[in-house]
Amino acid sequence: MDKNPFNRMQDMLRAKPVPKVDVKHKVMAAIRAKENKEEKVVKKKIGLLVTVGMLVGASSVWAGVEMIQLKNEKGEVIYEVSQHTDQQQQKMLERLSPEERAKLDALKKESQQRSKIVTDIMNGLKPGTTAAIYWVPTKEEEERYKDMKFVKGKHPNVDVVTKPVEYKGWKEMEPLVGEMFTLPAELEGGYPFDYGVINYEDSDKYDVEAMKAEAIKHNKKYIVKEIPASNKFDSASVYYKSQKGNVGVEVRLLEDDSNGMGTNAQNIEKVMVGKNEAVLAKHTFKDGSASQWISWVKNGTKLQYMVDASEEVASKDELIKIAEQINETK
């Protein structure tokens, strides 16, 4: 082959300087903007169907909402806990018009009915199996969801339920989650392992159109189909039990670099679990009894831990000691 045109093309192309470019901030901003938009839509769905009483996303309009930010060793915010007490929520509801309140009440009632059906379906499943429930949307729901885009392909009219397998000891759970974390066989204060479950992310192996067609054909309000379970880890819950009572431990894999949750506990404060910043919350009930939980993100991991117990089972200091024991378990 004649090399001359090759070399001359090369000379001409090389003679043209290429400017430097830096689009990192623009690209990252575009990605974050899109993810935030999708996250808000999902929150809206949860807000309307599950936690009707608490208008998620409305926190910004509440003056004086207390917020605790947990930072890692580098000083980066890794988790946020915001406080929305029952009184604050009640005040928010009182500001709604009678029509809006009636609409919320109707939604709450519908949500409770669906929740009962979902629980019954879950209880009827064999351990380790998953089912998808397709709810025929009302006209209002169709209107509400038509322009929404849901993250991870989750369909607005489908609930996915799984009946988890119960494990009777840490040795049974260890092969499944042991690479991510380790939990003790017994907690400080004499609480042996009672049972544990592993929760996986919702499976998306369902056929919405087929379920919709079946619902229309048989004029059903909802359709249930057993579907393959997901194997993507979401969280693990372990319950420890003594004569005094129960202590629950949950370990969750955080999805984003900035996560958060809301609580209606009346008291929240920042405490330390080893070198980890943690939130300690106390919720006092009308009868005077109180429950406490403590939560932290283990430094250098994406694992969020939560330990909860009623006040009569473990005091604040005892709960922190248990948390430290869990955090140090290897």
Add this chain to the structure above:
Amino acid sequence: MEKTEIERLLIEIKAGSLEQYELIIDHYQQPIFTYCYHMLGHRQDAEDAVQEVLFRAYEHLDQYTYSLSFSAWLYRIAYNHCANVLKRRKLSRVLPFLYNRDQDGRNYVEESIDSNYFGEPLEQIWKRLSAEERTLIFLRVLEEREYEEISELMDKKAAALRKQFERVLKKCKRYLPTMEGVAANGQKSV
């Protein structure tokens, strides 16, 4: 950055570590920009293109299966994007009333080749090459990649690419100026 390092980053990003994508952008933005710049011959279009490519790559990251290198996967996205831009420009020449200006008021006919970047001889050649031919010249002539590597990027057999490259080079040769600075019209050889 080593292949294993890139794959580790991708696994972390897929698992939710968005901030790791900044390292991916740092590593790939300049080479992808260089490719888009040569493909489109226009600085602003190339900058828009590299943003679009890196954004789309993140959006569709779950579709990346490691069966080809991440670099090759990015170049494929970049190629498709640039090919679409070039197609649009071509249409703008055929249907100037419809395509002369886009919503931002930019005139793609006038801006098709950035005069600050491409000089006359190169522009004359470049205008006559398809998106695929430009990609082949860029990868083989400027980046001096082997056919096997180009094969992965362009999803074509190496032997077919070799023949195609020879044809494209002949095409380029017809429009190369002579050493004396007289434009060749295809009858003169260089």
